[in-house]
Amino acid sequence: MSSELPPAGKLPGKTWKVGTLVYTTPALLLVFVWLLGGDFLENMRERGMAPVIQLLLKRFEASNLLIGLLLGSLPTAVALLLNPIISMVSDRHRGRWGRRIPFIAIPLPFTVLAMIGLAFAPTLGTLLHTSLGDSSPGANTCVIGVFFVMWTIYELTSVLSGAVFGGLVNDVVPQAVIGRFYGLFRASSLLAGILFNYFLLGGAEEYYFWLLITMAALVGLGHGLICWKVKEGTYPQPEPLAPGARLAFFAGVATYIRECFAQPFYLLFFAARTFGALAFSPLNAFSIFYAKSIGLGMDVYGKYVALTYAISIIITYTIGSLADRFHPLRLGILFMATYALFAFSGWIFAVDTSSFLWFFVIHGVLSGAYFTGTASLGQRILPRDRFAQFASAGGMFTSVGVMFMTPFAGFIIDATGQNYRYTFLMNGVLSFVALVCFLLFYRAWKARGGDAGYTAP
Numbered sequence: 001m002s003s004e005l006p007p008a009g010k011l012p013g014k015t016w017k018v019g020t021l022v023y024t025t026p027a028l029l030l031v032f033v034w035l036l037g038g039d040f041l042e043n044m045r046e047r048g049m050a051p052v053i054q055l056l057l058k059r060f061e062a063s064n065l066l067i068g069l070l071l072g073s074l075p076t077a078v079a080l081l082l083n084p085i086i087s088m089v090s091d092r093h094r095g096r097w098g099r100r101i102p103f104i105a106i107p108l109p110f111t112v113l114a115m116i117g118l119a120f121a122p123t124l125g126t127l128l129h130t131s132l133g134d135s136s137p138g139a140n141t142c143v144i145g146v147f148f149v150m151w152t153i154y155e156l157t158s159v160l161s162g163a164v165f166g167g168l169v170n171d172v173v174p175q176a177v178i179g180r181f182y183g184l185f186r187a188s189s190l191l192a193g194i195l196f197n198y199f200l201l202g203g204a205e206e207y208y209f210w211l212l213i214t215m216a217a218l219v220g221l222g223h224g225l226i227c228w229k230v231k232e233g234t235y236p237q238p239e240p241l242a243p244g245a246r247l248a249f250f251a252g253v254a255t256y257i258r259e260c261f262a263q264p265f266y267l268l269f270f271a272a273r274t275f276g277a278l279a280f281s282p283l284n285a286f287s288i289f290y291a292k293s294i295g296l297g298m299d300v301y302g303k304y305v306a307l308t309y310a311i312s313i314i315i316t317y318t319i320g321s322l323a324d325r326f327h328p329l330r331l332g333i334l335f336m337a338t339y340a341l342f343a344f345s346g347w348i349f350a351v352d353t354s355s356f357l358w359f360f361v362i363h364g365v366l367s368g369a370y371f372t373g374t375a376s377l378g379q380r381i382l383p384r385d386r387f388a389q390f391a392s393a394g395g396m397f398t399s400v401g402v403m404f405m406t407p408f409a410g411f412i413i414d415a416t417g418q419n420y421r422y423t424f425l426m427n428g429v430l431s432f433v434a435l436v437c438f439l440l441f442y443r444a445w446k447a448r449g450g451d452a453g454y455t456a457p
Contacts, residue, residue: 016174020233023174031172032181034229036188041222043192045115045215051288052204052211053118055298057147059205060122060140064286064410064418070148072285072406075155079163080399082156086163087392091238091385098232100168100388105227107157112220114154119212121146161223163395167388170379171232179328182375183320186368190309190316197309201302259386260393265448265457268441269381274397275434276336276374279343280367281402282409282423282430287360289413290420294353304357308364312372315365319372327451328380329442331373336435339366343428350421359424381445383456405430 016023023031050071057067086103093099117124125143129136136142173181204211260266283290291301323331342362350359382390412422448454 038226068407068410087388115216179324198306202299272437279431335370346424
């Protein structure tokens with residue numbers, strides 16, 4: 001599939017290089033196949049887990065605030081605590097499996113078991129309620145408590161692997177095609193979303209057990225394929241953090257803070273990416289309940305989600321190619337400006353079933369275009385030798401934002417009498433702030449050389 005750099009002229013035809021890896025075009029395509037194939041199976045889980053768990057939590061009378069805390073704040077709090085540690089350890093790790101693969105392979109069995117535990121959560125919660133007798137806080141509370149435990153384990157193990165996946169892509173995919181890879185990456189995710197939402201979401205409440213069991217098997221197979229088939233190159237030894245083992249951890253923390261947070265250029269980049277991610281989160285987090293509140297069945301809702309993904313999948317490779325050609329930063333500014341105008345319009349006009357469905361589809365296409373267009377932005381801005389470290393630092397900003405934004409959105413919806421139209425207003429405000437941050441960062445990027453001469457500080 002790939003090899004260490006060979007003597008000049010030993011490989012026929014065009015070659016693609018990244019680090020110490022070199023690919024012929026067929027070998028590079030094979031790397032794409034394994035990464036994208038494994039990711040497709042993983043995305044069947046990503047696309048399915050949140051709506052299934054949301055519907056189950058509503059069945060057991062969880063509030064929007066509690067759902068926001070459990071599905072929004074908890075995962076981001078875990079990521080906030082673990083991502084910096086895992087990413088920096090991964091950047092510095094050297095082993096026969098590579099520096100990324102061990103952090104994907106080792107947590108995998110625990111992720112699968114936690115997902116199986118979620119499938120059994122209603123049964124386990126009912127048994128707990130029965131065993132506690134008069135001391136039970138209630139059947140629904142016991143079920144939600146079991147969900148909380150299983151979801152926490154699931155998020156802890158998922159974060160470990162998710163923290164390094166972007167670093168693995170950065171290490172094994174040549175930068176010349178990174179935008180197109182992320183276009184295909186997005187297409188893989190969208191195809192998984194189409195299949196789940198069109199064929200499976202309508203039965204999510206009735207067949208949740210088998211859906212969760214199936215998704216557990218898919219994530220095991222998907223990550224297993226990536227760990228088995230994708231090979232990393234070799235890396236130069238990292239510089240020692242401190243002369244003594246006891247000081248190494250503290251020196252690592254100090255180095256992390258100094259390198260990632262001391263430069264206004266990177267802080268502005270993190271702010272733009274954070275508000276860019278938050279701009280879509282209120283509606284994304286509660287769209288399934290928005291649909292139910294205006295009388296849409298899950299089967300119809302799922303098919304419109306599938307329509308959104310089908311439109312997106314048609315344009316995703318083109319957007320990835322445009323990112324390679326015109327720079328993902330410019331696409332981010334374009335899509336964020338467009339979305340800000342759209343979101344404020346949705347707050348005013350998305351008042352019934354028909355208008356909601358149109359605005360919902362456009363929301364999905366625009367947000368997907370933004371994420372596809374900016375997917376390779378980190379690879380174009382951050383230092384390659386410490387990519388995972390800097391990416392995790394940006395993730396900390398996003399995690400804090402999501403940790404507060406999702407339950408805050410739930411609180412606003414509860415306080416307005418379940419008026420889910422306010423999600424469009426919140427999206428509009430956040431996207432406008434994101435646009436301002438992107439414009440300021442664009443000016444800073446141009447000052448550091450822009451297209452012709454940018455080097456990471």
